[in-house]
Amino acid sequence: MKNSFGQSIIITVFGESHGDAVGAVIDGLAPGIPVDRSFIESQLGLRRPSGRTGTARREEDRFEIVSGVFSGMTTGTPLCIMIPNTSAKSSDYESIKDLARPGHADFTANEKYHGFQDYRGGGHFSGRVTAAVVAAGAVIISALKIKDIRIGTHIFRCAGIGDRGFGDYGPDIDKLNSMDFAVLDPEAGIMMRDRIEAIAAEGDSTGGILETAVIGLPAGIGEPWFDSAESVISHAVLSIPGIKGIQFGDAFDMADAKGSEFNDPFTVDEDGKIVTVTNHNGGVNGGITNGMPLVFRSMVKPTPSISRTQYTVDFVNRKNREISVTGRHDPAIIHRARVVVDSLTAFCLADLLTEHFGTDYLCK
């Protein structure tokens, strides 16, 4: 489905970095979901660059809900949300339009679209499109919250510095969701930001690992083949620009473990609920949620736009060249990416839950 995703709830994204607007249509939403404009704004705020190291492109992110909302509630028909672009500076790109910025999609887009792609600012490949994803995701995140399903992501590792892991999920998630630079250990956060600033000063960039947890999910969601909860979330998360890997539970970290270590023993807890003692499987068995926190990590590669000189090619003239990317770019996007991960995670879960429980599941 290319630029659309989902089965029972479908999101379609559109827009280019330097076009009129970016936007998204969500179809299949239950009617009667309250749409909280200030929450959408605050989510967009978490995605927006800020602080000492952020890109100098500062969009206001004034969004417009074009359709699908009436009297403050979803109608059940397609919700279109748009965010006009106001701060695009296309002239930055004219001079480098035939150069393949290393790590970017310039070359591959040219192969795919035969030169017709909008090259300005990465066009449809730009991180700018994630603003639309975040705005759409905000509607879903708040709907899930009404159902007591909560999602939080922290910067598990950045620029070589590690954060502490999740402790008590509920309070940790609440805390993260109010933070600009989401870490569980404030000391680690300070160190990360210092390191980012130092790397920026070298004309370089950095990435890291995000860790996401979801609590409140019922057991029994997902499919054996092929729409496992893990598959659906991976599909969405790995389409976020810059994300190159995902693991559920402890996966790669326990690649050397034995079955007796990796298996999560079941037990009946004091409330009579069936739980697992450990959670190495990240809340999913056989592709289906088991009611434990759903936990996954995703790897965000270092921002490919760097001012340091790099070797590259002019893909039109097929000649070797050098490039220094001088636009307005972030030395790290991991702290901004986490709200995109939250948004798409919310989307995937809302989709799976709606498919399972029916169209009205998210209806207040």
Added chain:
Amino acid sequence: MKNSFGQSIIITVFGESHGDAVGAVIDGLAPGIPVDRSFIESQLGLRRPSGRTGTARREEDRFEIVSGVFSGMTTGTPLCIMIPNTSAKSSDYESIKDLARPGHADFTANEKYHGFQDYRGGGHFSGRVTAAVVAAGAVIISALKIKDIRIGTHIFRCAGIGDRGFGDYGPDIDKLNSMDFAVLDPEAGIMMRDRIEAIAAEGDSTGGILETAVIGLPAGIGEPWFDSAESVISHAVLSIPGIKGIQFGDAFDMADAKGSEFNDPFTVDEDGKIVTVTNHNGGVNGGITNGMPLVFRSMVKPTPSISRTQYTVDFVNRKNREISVTGRHDPAIIHRARVVVDSLTAFCLADLLTEHFGTDYLCK
């Protein structure tokens, strides 16, 4: 789409471990693809347990092509391939049918299917279903080979032992595809097997990491949102029972790297082709193939069935219990899983290529 996957070519899998048969339907295949029965057999052979440590359940895997092939070639209409089950011993499961084997889908299936699931041998969640995937995949792997697109997977790490990485892709892939226990370094393979045997003797199991490479892919395949090449492959691969993580290129291994290190500089090679000097991005930029080898790693968790006593619950009576899984099980499935990964990778690529180049792309 639940138990179906794909856009232009769609695979649907069916069957239970102890039912009459497992099978798959592939729809959307080009007409005129030669179907090589002996290659299907040899691929099934690579998946089949064998040797000292394999499960004692030894299916012959006699497959039947029910439809879609005429005079040795695909017709273009749905190809159904079935593999009857002949060696199922259901009595092994009767006594433990209400117990949640740790790491397995017994509990989650019961939550999802309300007790109607076929519990015998894991039912539809059984690794047995992968035989159908491998048989169907063999048709596609050989079609891709005609197009000079080749896929190979080795056991990158198992039971704490590492293999060497890919060197010269072509010869390495050829070599792997003829091996029962696919490693690039024979010494590493011997050590892995010894270690597996030792772990089996403890009543335990192990897993590891697979590394897959695809060569011969054209640049320009995949979508920006949401059907990136990485997303589509992740979706398929993470639905394989036991696989819990995936990364493209060096992802998690270079989580601390800088942009100047992770970016792969472009250059024009001696043949005038645009290539990258390094391949940390695993052959994909912006979700689209760049013509370099597509490389990813997937984490296979240790086989959950172990004979060591584990804590668990009776999920019907909601009581704590102990379990020792006494059926016929492998202490490691990673060497068998790799052909499943190859099969689904082939499937994803054939699908993306067919969508891009049209229905007749794979037609000889």
Added chain:
Amino acid sequence: MKNSFGQSIIITVFGESHGDAVGAVIDGLAPGIPVDRSFIESQLGLRRPSGRTGTARREEDRFEIVSGVFSGMTTGTPLCIMIPNTSAKSSDYESIKDLARPGHADFTANEKYHGFQDYRGGGHFSGRVTAAVVAAGAVIISALKIKDIRIGTHIFRCAGIGDRGFGDYGPDIDKLNSMDFAVLDPEAGIMMRDRIEAIAAEGDSTGGILETAVIGLPAGIGEPWFDSAESVISHAVLSIPGIKGIQFGDAFDMADAKGSEFNDPFTVDEDGKIVTVTNHNGGVNGGITNGMPLVFRSMVKPTPSISRTQYTVDFVNRKNREISVTGRHDPAIIHRARVVVDSLTAFCLADLLTEHFGTDYLCK
């Protein structure tokens, strides 16, 4: 999705007229639906040729449920049902394999599949494949019956003879579902059969119009764009070989009517239920069911296989030729087609209902 159909419940059909078997996979069925083998048999019986005028190919239609049923109930995983072919006589087709039987898919299949299609007996285009659709549909028809949703189809018109229209829907539907040659007016049925026999004696064939009614459907099912109840049903019904038109309610018959005549006025009935006084819209307003009987008619073209000499071409040698189709063929299939229409109608409704009310909707 080519040979698959559905959103929440997906049916995939496979098989060729003279291959090993025809079959279908249904995915997304609720767990816990009772599977009544004798009802499947009786539905297959209604599709099977019989009587004076039927084709001489008489398949026993012994079906096998390969997967997805355990202890007589659906498991919730893919249900595969297969019907082996036992009575195929391929030699009938060898001599005419390059001739385009008029009204058949021989020429178009050759254009599409470049000569690789299985030409024997129409291959995948054969009416034989509908046996699989009927077997799969029987599972769904009986599940809907438990929900008090009932479907019936009569031969509204055949060979120039008209049947009476539906009167009291419930009893009429019950009556039709037990009849081999489904008409509401027995006299009309006798005349139709006489006429069919006379036409057969001329080496010719006939078709007609089926009328289908569904009662017990809740209001509120279907989508505004594009998955209206009418769209979804049309999609399925118009893929049945030989069906060339569909109308909901009185459509073409009231093409000259005024709004004041075609609009169905609403009223509150004695039970306080909102109903319409007339039903010219066939139970659907704005693409969504309104709780009235859903009524549509579909046109079945005359069987294209006739023994009378026809002009045609040899499409391989591109030469004009004559043909007389001498295989075993029905002079009318309309009475057999109706159970195929019922099956796919049931399928469409089950799909829309499951999407609306969730996966467990059909669970007993």
Added chain:
Amino acid sequence: MKNSFGQSIIITVFGESHGDAVGAVIDGLAPGIPVDRSFIESQLGLRRPSGRTGTARREEDRFEIVSGVFSGMTTGTPLCIMIPNTSAKSSDYESIKDLARPGHADFTANEKYHGFQDYRGGGHFSGRVTAAVVAAGAVIISALKIKDIRIGTHIFRCAGIGDRGFGDYGPDIDKLNSMDFAVLDPEAGIMMRDRIEAIAAEGDSTGGILETAVIGLPAGIGEPWFDSAESVISHAVLSIPGIKGIQFGDAFDMADAKGSEFNDPFTVDEDGKIVTVTNHNGGVNGGITNGMPLVFRSMVKPTPSISRTQYTVDFVNRKNREISVTGRHDPAIIHRARVVVDSLTAFCLADLLTEHFGTDYLCK
């Protein structure tokens, strides 16, 4: 997929009659399709009410291409086109918001959306949304024209008056595409319009039958099960508000015919091309195009909004009421609907062709 449609090219529509805008996203378009703004305008002009009998709501239909077009050509990424609403008068609807206008979706929408639907002017069910479909369709119609595939629709029957049938397809199609009120026989057109005016004077409305022809289509497009060319077109066309029936070729009109009459004999024409002598099957055999003109008719019901008093209910209070629909409404929409039918037909064919020939098929 609800408000989305298509496999290889996907259209999603959004917007409400009295919301900010209506719009559509088309995804999967080839890159490099020239986008002709003046053609979009002229197509919107054909849909816009006009003349003596049209609704008094006169929108300017200023469209905005939000994304997917760069330097006048499609980029290959999602094309979003929006048409702001400027002339909505919501006060007309406040007083009747709980009344079910007969023949409209008010009651069914309320059942489906539980009262959260935007009731103003029919909300998402309004014919207003078709403006977005027409704007999006214009891009595709002109792309098909470059491929020599041309589509034309005439008013085959309206208010009891019949038009002549297609004669020489090419010139007839060209002629229709420049007409506001598309008939092949100008006399018939004058009579139809007179009759519409007379019916309007009675406070009533009328409908009729459209006939659509497509020439230049290659043979071999469509699928046996379930995505036949007929199925795909029916799905789209029957989702247009007010369309209640469709037939391919002569279907219902030849319900009493014999096989020897309905079958279209094949012959080799003077250019060596295989054609059929007659075209009762409407250019489709076995669901697949045969290279003859694709011809179908669709029934447009009389506009449900009429000023004559009708019986209805207040669906909130479940009471009988009377209604006279006083908004600005057309006594006939058939002449405006035809460009919607053309648009969706173009869309379906572009989708099937792109799936068959690949993503770049429509690329100039």
